[in-house]
Amino acid sequence: MLKIKYLNLLPLVLQVILKQIGDCSIRRCDPADLIPVMEINMKTLPEHYSDYFYESLLSELPEAFLVAEIEGRAIGYIMCKTEYGFSNFKKLGFVKKGHVVSVAVLDEHRKKGIGKALVEEAINGVQIKKCDELYLEVRCSNTEGVRLYEKLGFIIKQRLKTYYRDGEDAFLMATEFQY
Numbered sequence: 001m002l003k004i005k006y007l008n009l010l011p012l013v014l015q016v017i018l019k020q021i022g023d024c025s026i027r028r029c030d031p032a033d034l035i036p037v038m039e040i041n042m043k044t045l046p047e048h049y050s051d052y053f054y055e056s057l058l059s060e061l062p063e064a065f066l067v068a069e070i071e072g073r074a075i076g077y078i079m080c081k082t083e084y085g086f087s088n089f090k091k092l093g094f095v096k097k098g099h100v101v102s103v104a105v106l107d108e109h110r111k112k113g114i115g116k117a118l119v120e121e122a123i124n125g126v127q128i129k130k131c132d133e134l135y136l137e138v139r140c141s142n143t144e145g146v147r148l149y150e151k152l153g154f155i156i157k158q159r160l161k162t163y164y165r166d167g168e169d170a171f172l173m174a175t176e177f178q179y
Ligand SMILES: CC(C)(COP(=O)(O)OP(=O)(O)OC[C@H]1O[C@@H](n2cnc3c(N)ncnc32)[C@H](O)[C@@H]1OP(=O)(O)O)[C@@H](O)C(=O)NCCC(=O)NCCS
Pocket: 044, 045, 103, 104, 105, 106, 109, 110, 111, 112, 113, 114, 115, 116, 117, 136, 137, 138, 139, 142, 144, 145, 147, 148
């Protein structure tokens, strides 16, 4: 019984700060962060997901499901998954790919380097899982997003026609890792 109680406390005591940007800490997401993460998603992006989907990404790839926190409050997140499929770089190559499903920072905390830190730490997370590449989709009109990813080494690989429900095209952007 004592053992179980102790285990329940583990997520609270073992939160490692991956990166600090001023008063903002980047750390792995905890199940208790999922509601705030969903709230940030609702405020910042038109693409929303079921509770189950958030939970499954957290259990599948906690190394790359991260939150940005200021004074105990989540203000940004990134969540990813892994897939096996054709390489975005090698012709006919079959590789393990990380996929950024969603990343966002609350409007009032943007342009402080938090988005960049989240993506950098997610790159470390998918590298822990030995992914060969990391890719994502971004609205063609999302210049902030495209510029951020380009700075971090992502390249536009494809234009996905009417990728979004409202008919907008996406850029598929990807980066390749060397180990
Ligand atoms: C895309 C997004 C996550 C970027 O987050 P962010 O925290 O603002 O990102 P950063 O601060 O790392 O970088 C953004 C800009 O701020 C600048 N910046 C970073 N630190 C800065 C500082 N201390 N002072 C001034 N500017 C700074 C960066 O150089 C960058 O400028 P640029 O766009 O001219 O190159 C954010 O705009 C967002 O949540 N958008 C809505 C959701 C979304 O579109 N998600 C992506 C979908 S794929």
